Amino acid sequence: MMDPSEVERAIKKLQYQVKTLGEAIDYKNHPIEALIMQMDWGEGDIDRVHDVFEKWDKILKSGTKMSSGAFEREFSTMGINYQTLKSVILSLYRNGQWTSVCEAYVDSFGDAPSMEYHGIMRRERE
Numbered sequence: 001m002m003d004p005s006e007v008e009r010a011i012k013k014l015q016y017q018v019k020t021l022g023e024a025i026d027y028k029n030h031p032i033e034a035l036i037m038q039m040d041w042g043e044g045d046i047d048r049v050h051d052v053f054e055k056w057d058k059i060l061k062s063g064t065k066m067s068s069g070a071f072e073r074e075f076s077t078m079g080i081n082y083q084t085l086k087s088v089i090l091s092l093y094r095n096g097q098w099t100s101v102c103e104a105y106v107d108s109f110g111d112a113p114s115m116e117y118h119g120i121m122r123r124e125r126e
Helices: 004-023 031-039 043-061 068-076 082-094 099-107 115-121
Strands: none
Touching: 004 031, 031 043, 031 082, 043 068, 043 082, 043 099, 068 082, 082 099, 082 115, 099 115
């Protein structure tokens, strides 16, 4: 049986190994997996993100226009701010998920979205 200090060392070692593996994930080919590692999320975290996108997909399909402020507030309850939301949007879009929601969000900024969103603005999917 391991004593508490051995358990702590083993956990730190595993954390380091997982962090190293996470950094090796190819973001272009595995954007969601890279996002999960970057954000230090568990399964429940990514599920909540998908729930928000599903909700907005239904809202948009009903004919309601995207409100970037309302959309961003949904994520603020999860501790995801505007800057972090950029990573979420880009990862989902690159993965081909919720693309209409991502495009509507970017379009809600008119002709002046953040530079990171210009590929979505031009509908460039990698």
